[in-house]
Amino acid sequence: MNRPLVLAGAGHAHLVTLRNWIDRGFRPPAGTLLVNPTPAAWYSGMMPGLLAGRFSAADCAIDLAPLCRACDIELYMGKIQALDADARSLSLTDGTQLDYQRLSLNTGSIPPLPEVRDNSVALLPAKPFPKLHQTWTAWQQPTSTAPTCVAILGGGPAAFELALALRASLPATDVVLISASRLLASHPAALIARAQRLLRQRGVRLIEQQKITRIYHGQLFNGDQPLLLCEAVVAATGASAPDWLRGSGLAVDTDGFARIGKSLISTSHPEVFATGDCASLPGALRSGVYAVRQGAFLADNILGQLQGTALRHYQPQRQALALLATADGGALMSYGRWVASGRLMGWWKDRLDIGFMQRHRISLEQTHGHRH
Ligand SMILES: Cc1cc2nc3c(=O)[nH]c(=O)nc-3n(C[C@H](O)[C@H](O)[C@H](O)COP(=O)(O)OP(=O)(O)OC[C@H]3O[C@@H](n4cnc5c(N)ncnc54)[C@H](O)[C@@H]3O)c2cc1C
Known part of the structure; x- marks a missing residue:
């Protein structure tokens, strides 16, 4: 056909x-x-909130079947x-x-990934999201053990948000954020300063200007230089x-x-x-x-x-507009040179994200309304 x-x-x-x-x-x-x-589309803006324990998986996914039905198109998985x-x-x-x-x-x-020479470290790309979510869910189970150390690779908003989210939901795990460039380099200096302060306050170790190119023997390497021993890596590398x-x-x-x-x-x-x-x-x-x-x-x-x-x-x-979730209901905001932070910014981010979900989630009634 x-x-x-x-x-x-x-x-x-x-x-x-x-x-x-x-x-x-x-x-x-x-x-x-x-x-x-997959039968649902994941909304990345809410993924860090999901890993921080602020949202459920159902809050962050849009079922595609009702959307396709309402538009009279076929869905193929x-x-x-x-x-x-x-x-x-x-x-x-x-x-x-x-x-x-x-x-x-x-x-x-998909995020670019370092070369992996063995299976000594679990490498979890931030996208596609289901694998990261599945592993994170397993870490939350009382019967399983969360890693003692997890590294997040990347220096942009997604990596920053994921680092704070994992810090919030894995209290016994060392969380290390490793950026190949300066953290949040394209953002105003005032936002970078607030982001660095937050990482310090929450106990997330920040390593800048180090590009992880290889993973083996349970270690992360920049070229031949060993940088960190860890058990899991989340790649949010762009x-x-x-x-x-x-x-x-x-x-x-x-x-x-x-x-x-x-x-x-x-x-x-x-x-x-x-x-x-x-x-x-x-x-x-x-x-x-x-x-x-x-x-x-x-x-x-x-x-x-x-x-x-x-x-x-x-x-x-x-x-x-950039709104970076800080895993506690707050957010850092920048728009051009303007910078702000706090609960009000978090409320604004949640309103925008939840509004997007509500607009694109088609209810059964809407599908039926269209069909009859
Ligand atoms: C953790 C995280 C948080 C983020 N937060 C924000 C944010 O707050 N604000 C923001 O602006 N940006 C954010 N981003 C960036 C944002 O996710 C992307 O820029 C955005 O998703 C790109 O949208 P898209 O329309 O290109 O496709 P996507 O939304 O990425 O969707 C692509 C779709 O295609 C499907 N697909 C992939 N490969 C195939 C294939 N081979 N065949 C068929 N289907 C396929 C996928 O399953 C997916 O459903 C974030 C990224 C991450 C990783």
């Missing part, structure tokens, strides 16, 4: 797109399919292994082949592109991300859209905030292409 439209990955941009189509009563052509490895953009065909890890007329990629990114994009025939940038123009369309294949972390567009950063903003443009532009109407140009915002 040649699908009129395949939506690959239930990323932030696709969730926004589906909600947008439901609200305006648009239904994509029959045979349209969403493919995603699968993982893309290869894309042949010239042949307009996707291969999934279960052997399924999906041929399409139009494709929209929103499959996110974004790398999946291998299958590089070999797809799509135009990609030097890091392997799909090159797109302002209409969110591949610069090489006009029937392919790409948004969020897997896409490369000058000025667009790899964060949920940017992916969410792109979602509204994607909804319009897929529809525009299907109906032959004008496409909109997405202009990445010059600066974005």
Whole structure:
């Protein structure tokens, strides 16, 4: 079967797109399919809160079946292994082949990982999230033992939030945050100072300007220099592109991300859209905030292409609001040069996150309302 439209990955941009189509009563052509490895989409903004014990797993995941049903599209649980953009065909890890007329990629990114030479240390990428969540859940069981030391790799907001979250939920574990650069380097100095103070107060050890490149014999190494003995590593090291994009025939940038123009369309294949972390567009950063903003443009532009109407140009915002959860209901905030912190900022972050979940979670009544 040649699908009129395949939506690959239930990323932030696709969730926004589906909600947008439901609200305006648009239904994509029959045979349209969403493919995603899991039945629910995890919302990364709330993951640190989940690991801090502030949210349940159900609070942080959006069931895809009701969303797809309300939009009259099919849901297929699968993982893309290869894309042949010239042949307009996707291969999934279960052997399924999906041929399409139009494709929209929103499959996110994966953190770059150090080389692992043995299984002496548990290496847990922050994404995909289910494995980290499963391991963390096991650590919480009275019958299992949490690691005596866990290292979080990364120097951005996600690594900072995860370090504080693990500190809060693993009181007997040494938590060490290791950043290849300066911590939160792209943020104002006042926010960095507050973040460093918080880490000190909570007993999280911070090691900066050390890039962990190898793990073996229970140790983390920067090149040949041993840095830390530990039992588990959580990698929140930023974004790398999946291998299958590089070999797809799509135009990609030097890091392997799909090159797109302002209409969110591949610069090489006009029937392919790409948004969020897997896409490369000058000025667009790899964060949920940017992916969410792109979602509204994607909804319009897929529809525009299907109906032959004008496409909109997405202009990445010059600066974005950053709210970093501090695992106690508070948050650090920066917007441009402005910095603030405390409970009110945490309340604001929770309102934004919970609001996103409520908007994209489709209830049974809404699905029924649409069907009758
Ligand atoms: C712990 C943590 C906290 C974060 N907090 C924030 C925050 O507070 N604010 C913020 O702006 N950003 C945050 N980020 C960054 C944010 O997660 C990403 O930038 C954002 O998720 C990118 O969204 P996306 O739309 O590209 O796709 P994602 O939301 O990453 O979703 C991609 C989807 O594609 C699916 N997928 C992946 N591979 C395949 C495949 N091969 N085949 C089919 N489907 C696939 C995945 O299962 C997933 O459902 C955080 C990141 C982490 C790790």
